Amino acid sequence: MNTIALVGNPNSGKTTLFNALTGSNQRVGNWPGVTVEKKEGSIKYKDKQYTIIDLPGAYSLGSFSEDEIIARDYILKGNPDVVINVVDATNIERNLYLTTQLLEMGAKVVVALNMIDEAKAKKIEIDINTLSQKLGVPIVPTIASKRKGIEELVSKAIELIDDNVDYKAHISYGESIDKEIENIKAVLSKFDLDYPTDWVAVKVLEGDPYVISKLEKDYALNKTSFLKDLREKEEDYELEIINKRYEYINRITREAVKLPEEQIETLSDKIDRVITHKFLGLPIFGLIMFIVFQLTFAIGEELLGGYVGAAVEILGAGVENILIRINAPDWLISFFIEGIVGGIGTVLEFVPLIVVLYMLMGILEDSGYMARAAYIMDNIMRALGLHGKSFISMIIGFGCNVPGVMSTRTLENKKDRMISILINPFMSCGARIPIYLVFISAFFPNHGGIILFSLYFLGIFIALLMAKIFSKTLFKGESSYFIMELPPYRMPTIRNVLRNMWDNVSEFLVRAGTIIFFVVALLWVLAMLPVGVEPYSQESILGKIGTLIAPIFAPAGYGTWQAAVGLFSGIAAKEAVVAILGMVYAGAQEGTALINAIQSAFTPLSAVSFMVMTLLYTPCAATLGAIKKETGSLKWTVFSALYSFAIAWLVSVLVYQVGTAVGLG
Amino acid sequence: METMALTKLGPGKNCRIKKINAGMMATKRLYEMGLNTGSKIKVVKNDIGPVIVSIYGNKIALGRGLAEKIIVVN
Numbered sequence: 197m198n199t200i201a202l203v204g205n206p207n208s209g210k211t212t213l214f215n216a217l218t219g220s221n222q223r224v225g226n227w228p229g230v231t232v233e234k235k236e237g238s239i240k241y242k243d244k245q246y247t248i249i250d251l252p253g254a255y256s257l258g259s260f261s262e263d264e265i266i267a268r269d270y271i272l273k274g275n276p277d278v279v280i281n282v283v284d285a286t287n288i289e290r291n292l293y294l295t296t297q298l299l300e301m302g303a304k305v306v307v308a309l310n311m312i313d314e315a316k317a318k319k320i321e322i323d324i325n326t327l328s329q330k331l332g333v334p335i336v337p338t339i340a341s342k343r344k345g346i347e348e349l350v351s352k353a354i355e356l357i358d359d360n361v362d363y364k365a366h367i368s369y370g371e372s373i374d375k376e377i378e379n380i381k382a383v384l385s386k387f388d389l390d391y392p393t394d395w396v397a398v399k400v401l402e403g404d405p406y407v408i409s410k411l412e413k414d415y416a417l418n419k420t421s422f423l424k425d426l427r428e429k430e431e432d433y434e435l436e437i438i439n440k441r442y443e444y445i446n447r448i449t450r451e452a453v454k455l456p457e458e459q460i461e462t463l464s465d466k467i468d469r470v471i472t473h474k475f476l477g478l479p480i481f482g483l484i485m486f487i488v489f490q491l492t493f494a495i496g497e498e499l500l501g502g503y504v505g506a507a508v509e510i511l512g513a514g515v516e517n518i519l520i521r522i523n524a525p526d527w528l529i530s531f532f533i534e535g536i537v538g539g540i541g542t543v544l545e546f547v548p549l550i551v552v553l554y555m556l557m558g559i560l561e562d563s564g565y566m567a568r569a570a571y572i573m574d575n576i577m578r579a580l581g582l583h584g585k586s587f588i589s590m591i592i593g594f595g596c597n598v599p600g601v602m603s604t605r606t607l608e609n610k611k612d613r614m615i616s617i618l619i620n621p622f623m624s625c626g627a628r629i630p631i632y633l634v635f636i637s638a639f640f641p642n643h644g645g646i647i648l649f650s651l652y653f654l655g656i657f658i659a660l661l662m663a664k665i666f667s668k669t670l671f672k673g674e675s676s677y678f679i680m681e682l683p684p685y686r687m688p689t690i691r692n693v694l695r696n697m698w699d700n701v702s703e704f705l706v707r708a709g710t711i712i713f714f715v716v717a718l719l720w721v722l723a724m725l726p727v728g729v730e731p732y733s734q735e736s737i738l739g740k741i742g743t744l745i746a747p748i749f750a751p752a753g754y755g756t757w758q759a760a761v762g763l764f765s766g767i768a769a770k771e772a773v774v775a776i777l778g779m780v781y782a783g784a785q786e787g788t789a790l791i792n793a794i795q796s797a798f799t800p801l802s803a804v805s806f807m808v809m810t811l812l813y814t815p816c817a818a819t820l821g822a823i824k825k826e827t828g829s830l831k832w833t834v835f836s837a838l839y840s841f842a843i844a845w846l847v848s849v850l851v852y853q854v855g856t857a858v859g860l861g
Numbered sequence: 862m863e864t865m866a867l868t869k870l871g872p873g874k875n876c877r878i879k880k881i882n883a884g885m886m887a888t889k890r891l892y893e894m895g896l897n898t899g900s901k902i903k904v905v906k907n908d909i910g911p912v913i914v915s916i917y918g919n920k921i922a923l924g925r926g927l928a929e930k931i932i933v934v935n
Contacts (some may be wrong), residue, residue, distance in 0.1 A: 260889070
């Protein structure tokens, strides 16, 4: 099957074009060996199927980030039969920079001149014929969000597949650099390189670390003084080559593109004057986040969560009926109802919340607001040793820490990323809410709001405090510079928002689903064994584990085996805590029976102390799994599990002891 | 013609980039985003937090530390 690759700058509308091209025929996976998402789709044209690969958005094809290396390697190794280069018509010079790099590589390129309507509105005149002629590639004007020009783009791209024209751009980098390139080519011609020699020669001069190390390792070029001599000069060449590429672009655009004399103040500029305002920016950001959470919990948890819960109960009852009818033994019925249906239920009840959260985040992202949020938060985050973008992962963590940890991928700097991962679990995720609610209804039915708010606030406070400590100790060094494009505000497209939501929710379902389901089933087994014991009693293995670790929690005011069992199951999955407490306290009942049992087992003070513990302690197995995957290190995963437990214990003990001392006990 | 750091320019001011004194990684990134020597930019916002500049209407936010290292002529 022939393959078409999509390449383009971030914010060029590449994803929108990909969605418009492939519709629902797409899969999301990972590029081998890295956590960068790989999106693949397919289209049918004249009865033939074509694969479309959405390469990561990039400004350049250097080796600045994993994204760039992936895009570049994929094109160089000759995988795509043709490349569709998405160019933002409103930002044509900068976007053509990537195009020149594609042409230097000798890729077969068709340019999708996207957002041509916005360019017209900005009074940018583009003579497409001249531009196409000068660049030497076909150009198709498109408006991806309105699905305009898509047909023609596809037919042009496919035409090109069987075309054998040489599209390589021949850019002059000035006399001295051109001469240097010829010299390098002469040396390289002795080797059988994987990549085009011209391109490698330019990259060597640009000091591309990836290409150079490849030459050293694979072709033993480090044994000659060839590369060393070059390296001394390369400093000057690196930036000069970029300037020359822009000169090349300027020569072309001078003839083909007319920019307006005066920049027109767009609606975007007007909105930005309020949104990014010195004093208004932060309160507006706070308000937007407040609305996002209100909607997430109102729609996701209260409105839809109930239906899912009810559906799971009906499913449970149905399964139970069938099992009773076929005379299944009690233990089997219990396994299905509490283990399997219970496990599925705990995962599913969460889905509405995550669906709503991701839709709202998707709208914010697609509209262009997220970049502003990072901009507004950068000041505060920088003071704490973090990057403006870190805050976005913290916000997502409020829904669920698994996607929160995953979303740190957008941070380029290792230090920023590690800190953001380690503090994410302090963001109180949705799974912890039911635990708070049980204790609030037992002791503080009239002060629920303020208690919930205080817990969230405590979580943020500890997260920021730890970020500051980490950046002064374990992860010293500079945060990466803040460089961020602020794309114009755009109406979010339903297609993009739904697509993005589904990609994230399905990843959550697979990742969290398998782990949560597994651990809930495991907890059930632990509660049943040894054979013959009263399930969920102190004599079961689960009860014995609880009895063993209970003394640790005595200074925090809840040193009972039941509380310990609850916390132990919370490391498996926070969703399991309430269910397990129901089992050990109230004989498989939640609701009023559990609340009554908790009222007699806890005091108001120890209840607060317990809530603080559940807020801060060891992340759940699914989150630890995500931390392992994203850090690629077992050491940091174990560290995350242990240090958060230590902090939770300290704060919880502090709350209980100080509370007792001042007479609140 | 006066040479100064980008952070010294108020909103609405036009200038041309003369030199970037940041590390190679950051400098290259800026070049690749269209902030190379000779490019015309306009300061959109410069009060607290990152400086926002516009290149033909396209806005880029630059952290203050970085903006201080961008030398421009007005």
